Amino acid sequence: MLEAGTAELMEQPTQRQQDVLDAVLGLLVESGDALTMNAVARRANCSKETLYKWFGDRDGLLTATVQWQASKVRAGTYDRQKLDAAALRESLERFGANWLKVISSRTSIALNRVAIAHAASEKNNLGRIVLANGRFAIGERLKPLLEDGRAAGLLSFDDAESAFRCFFGLIGRDVQIRLLLGDRLDMSEAQIRHDAAQAARQFLSLYGTDKVVGPNEAGRFK
Amino acid sequence: MLEAGTAELMEQPTQRQQDVLDAVLGLLVESGDALTMNAVARRANCSKETLYKWFGDRDGLLTATVQWQASKVRAGTYDRQKLDAAALRESLERFGANWLKVISSRTSIALNRVAIAHAASEKNNLGRIVLANGRFAIGERLKPLLEDGRAAGLLSFDDAESAFRCFFGLIGRDVQIRLLLGDRLDMSEAQIRHDAAQAARQFLSLYGTDKVVGPNEAGRFK
C-alpha cells in the first residue's frame, strides 16, 4: 500500500493544468462519472487534443485529478508533543472532526465514487490512490499520536494499527457508506463536532488507562 | 427510508426470471458495471427482447437484480427472548460476524459498487434499495436485541439508533470502504469470528451495565 506510483505521476502540474484538473473536479462533483472529455475541454476552455497530450487518455486524466486533489489535502499534520489527558482528547477530537469533514465533502464523495466504480474493472489505480491518500494517510498521521499517548501512560494497546481501526470505526460508523449510496445526512459543523467528541470519549473509554478515564465517565453512553 | 417502492417492484420473479437475475449477479461480480445487455442475454440464454419485455430497460434490470439479491438475504431474523449476559454477547457476535460476512462477499461488493456508481447521477433508486436492505435492514433487526438487552438490565442507552450506529462502526471499521476501493483483505472465517468477538466486547464495554461487564474485562483492549 505504500509503494505509491507504479504509474508515472505528473510531478508538478502547471497552473494551466491545475485549472484543467479543477474543472474536472467540478464536473465530477456535478455529474459524477458521466464526465466526458468534451465536457472537460469545454469547461476548461482547452482543446481535447491538449487533454490527450497532457494526460494520455481518460484514465490518465482521472488519475491526475485524484492525485491533484490528494495533494491539496495534505495539511494538518500532527506534531509530536508532551501529552496530558486533555491534550490527547483534544487531538483525537480534532482528528475525528477533520476526517468526518473530509469524507462528507462533496469532492470526497465524488472522487470515492469514481474510484469505486473503477475498482470493479481491476487495473484499479484510482482505488489505490484514494486509499493511500485517505484511509492509510490518516492512519499514518494518527498513529504517532496514539503512540505518544501510550508513552505518556494515557493509552494502553499492543497494536497501533488495531487501535486506529477501532477509532476509524467509531468516527466513521455508517456515515461514508450512506453518503456514497446517496443518503442525505446532516453532517453540519455542529453535528460533526458532537460526533467527534463522542467518538473520542468512546475510544478513550476503550483504550485509555485509569489516568484518562475518570470515574465520572467510565459509565455508559447515553 | 422505510417506504419501500416508489418504483414498481417485480413481486414474484418466475424461476426463469430468477435464472436471468442470477446471471446478472454473476456478470456483475465478474465484470462490474461493464455489464452489457448482450452479455446478459448470452449468459442467460435468452433474447434481448425478452429482457426488455420483462425489465423495461437496463436500469430496471439492475433494480430487479438488487431486489432479487436482497430477497435472498432476508434470513436469520432474531427472535426475542429472555436474555442473560452470555446470550446477549453471543447474539451480538452472531450479528456482527454475519454482517462482516455479507459486506465482504463478492456479491455485496459488486452490488454496492454499481449502486454507488449510480448514486452519482441522482435518480438514485439503486442506492436507496441497497441502503434499505443493508444498513437499515440490519439496524431494524438489531435494535430489538438491544432493547431486550436494556429491558434485561444488561445494556444502558437512551437511543437505540445511536447505540446501533456505534456497533455498526465497531464491526465494520474500514473493511467496507477498503474492499469497495479494491484493497485485498483477509476476511477469512476465522478472522471474521475474531473481529466480531472483539467488536462485541468493545460494544459491551461501552454500553453494558455492571451486570455484563465483568471486572476482568473492564480493562483495555490489547
Add this chain to the structure above:
DNA sequence: AGCGAACCGTACCGTACGGTACAGTCGCTG
C-alpha cells in the same frame, strides 16, 4: 391438426463517446 403466445437468435438502428486529424491563432525569439 391448427393456432397463438412466448421466446430465441440475429440483424439492425441511432447515438454517444473516446480518440485523432487538421486548420487556424497566439505569442515568443532571432
Add this chain to the structure above:
DNA sequence: CAGCGACTGTACCGTACGGTACGGTTCGCT
C-alpha cells in the same frame, strides 16, 4: 518579419452499446 512551437476549436472516425424489429422455433391449448 519569418519561423516555430504550443494551443484552440471543430470536424471526423470507429466502435460499443442501448434499444427495436423480425423471422423462426417451441410448446401448450383446443
